[in-house]
Amino acid sequence: MSSEGDKPSRLENTSHILYDSGSSSYTTYSNTVRIPIVGPYIELEKKTDACEAVPGKPIQYRVILRNKGNYAAKVVLYDELPNGMAFVPGSIVKDGVPLPGVDLDEGLKLGAVDPGEKVKVAFQLVLKLGSEEYCGKKVCNRMKASVSFYSSNGRKVKENVFSNTICLPVAKADKAVPFAKLTVDPAKAAPGDRLSYKLIVGNQGHAAAMVTLLSFLPKGLLYAPNSLTINGKWISGGVPGNAGIPLGLIEPGESVTVAWEVVVPGVTIVSPGQWIDNRAILRASYRDPGCDERVSEEFHSNKTVVELCFPVITAKLKAKPEVSFPDGRVNFTLQLANAGNRAAICGSDKLLRGPICLVPESMTVDGEGKQVTISDNRIVFGELAPSGVMRILFQGIISPLVTTRTLRGHIDVQYEYLLHDQVHKEAVSTNPYTIAIMHDDE
The missing domain is CATH 2.60.40.740 (Immunoglobulin-like)
Structure with missing residues (x-):
């Protein structure tokens, strides 16, 4: 698992015997035994475009980790900070994705790195202010990878792998910095x-x-x-x-x-x-x-x-049958989906309007009967998690006094979510529905 040199793919061993017969010397060789090497082979390469370290000025480093072996391994990445240098919080980027809150002092967990896989990490270090004693000297820095895996017989193997060392001269402070x-x-x-x-x-x-x-x-x-x-x-x-x-x-x-x-x-x-x-x-x-x-x-x-961080709620509505009569019942299916990354409490201030009235005992949420709860004149469906889907089934009854030949409508869905102790409120509308009304004189 060393990061230096080329990884041997197998171990080869041959025995030989030296012997004398009379005045002659002979050598006899055995057959060659070849044993394949199975395991990860982690390589660390560290780079920077900086040519000097300036107190207070962040230095961008890039690290490429490769597994050149034939076995996956769990890897935790550390940076060996020299005296006078500090990690810049929020500067870690892994494969192009920022990782706020992660600290290389505590280790960046890369998880399982498969054979042939390459991981790119970028981060910043800074020479602390008040480090004038380093002026004219060098600060050197290298990475450490803690590697672990289980062998074929179940034995846990652990090893540390180190990158190349980068040394930067510290800028002289006889100018503005x-x-x-x-x-x-x-x-x-x-x-x-x-x-x-x-x-x-x-x-x-x-x-x-x-x-x-x-x-x-x-x-x-x-x-x-x-x-x-x-x-x-x-x-x-x-x-x-x-x-x-x-x-x-x-x-x-x-x-x-x-x-x-x-x-x-x-x-x-x-x-x-x-x-x-x-x-x-x-x-x-x-x-x-x-x-x-x-x-x-x-x-x-x-x-x-x-x-x-916020929810993205979409609402789809179906009304069946599409043709009904005065005093007839209509089955509604309201489907809510959350494409965001934050849960939301969903509801509606009024499901049905006009000549269609809600049948309260008809409501089910996700296949379970649910009594209509009203809070501040709002019907609450419940919490919709990120990537979640919620199906609300209910019935409406058409007024027997309806005179129009067509009923059209939609449903407004309100939702709210909490972030930093602040309640955010949003709303979304469903697609429209249309119901044709057949009267007795037709």
Whole structure:
């Protein structure tokens, strides 16, 4: 299971005997015994595009894990953090999917990695602020994979596999070293919710820098007008222009706090389970003492991730028979489905209207008889789980005094769900139904 060298596919062993006969020496060889090797063979490869470590500036690492063996193995991935470095929360991405709340210090559980399978993981580390003692030195870092599997005879085998080591020189702090740290609250949201962002922009170097905030809004979300503040000072207006927002001159050791809000758009624009990621882009201008020239460079904050959690309820309605009479009964089938990732309490303020009245004792939910419960003049069907389906059967009776030849209608379904102690309320309508009415004179 080693990550170094090429994996041998089998063990080969041959015995030989040396002997003398008279003045001659001879060697006799046995047959060759070949035993196939069965087991996982985990390989770890670590990469980064960074050429130096700057205090306060996140470093993006990429890790590729491959199983070159012929047996599946459970793998837990760790990062051996050097002194002075810290993991950037919310920065882990596995095979393109963000994993908020996962920490490489505690281990990233990859589950069973099959033979020939490849897993890609990306994450960020940052050299802690106040790490000036590392300036001019190097910080080195490697990954560790804890591998385990059961052999054919039931014995549990465990081993640690290590990646290559990456060493980065620490940037000298005789120039400006700008950094940006971005946070968001809450980490889960629903359509209509407001997300509050806070960006701390500082200077860990030894020279002042002029900083401009170029981009800070997550794609697809709506900026909340007049929500922008800089160091607590309100900045009026709509979405800032393309020129960016000047944050002014940031002296060594100082910082600027920028805060703003965005609104999650409606269910027709976003999807449940969607990840809203955001990263601030800034530009710093300062004088480089090495070349005595003014330098302008772009730098980024860490990435934040918000998961969208909400139900998506659809409602379909069938009415049978399609032809009836005054005082006749109609059987209705209402089917609700939840395509979202959050459970919802479903109901209706009125199932039937006009000349059709509900027969209360006729109602069943998912095949079980259920008494009609009314809360705030609303009939409650119950909770519909994510990916769940609910079938409501009930009857309506047509008024004996009906004079029209056709009855048309639909049902409005209301649903609500809880997120962050806040009740969200939505509604959806069914398809229309049509019933032809036959009168005695026809």
